[in-house]
Amino acid sequence: SSSSSSSSEDAHLDLSFTEDGRSGTFVIGNDSFPASLLDLPCIVESYKTYDDNVLIKTADVGQIIMVREEGDLAPEGVEYKHGLTPPMREARKRRFRREPDLNPELVQRVEKDLLNILAGGTAEGVGPSERAKTAPAPAASQRAAPEEIARANVGEPERSDSDDTDDTGDPEN
Secondary structure, eight states: OOOOTTSTTTOOEEEEEOTTSSEEEEEETTEEEEEEEEEEEEEEEEEEESSSSOEEEEEEEEEEEEEOOTTOOOOSSSBOSSOSSGGGTTHHHHHSOOOOOOOHHHHHHHHHHHHHHHTTOOOTTOOHHHHHHHSOOOOGGGOOOHHHHHHHTOSSOOOOGGGGOOSSOOTTO
């Protein structure tokens, strides 16, 4: 074995972080590079195999250390918006819904109304006279036959929230 100063065994490696724990410096040999600790948009499972047949789970990866060239801009925020592989590009934007902006007072009012309705009452602000105007009961002679009701309900089936996602890769959906 020849002794070469450029061999990987002789290279000095060091990784140190600043007080914030998110930015730091990666040193390899005499070269130093800025580094950032970033959260991935989702957990990635890591597997290992000894025989190309059986996989053994080795880790759940939730963070990466991004080492940059001197002068490259540091990423914004603490979360890396892409995953580890090309299909995970813009993963947070494409795969996960934005949290709805809900007014807590509205949620409490709707919850109260639902509890009143379940208890046999009415929704707040809707008295017996308003209910009669908005939903009159059909007379016995005006009731539709079951076949007519079935024909009227033909159309697009009801959709669940999970139907909103699509696998086209279009970031607008």
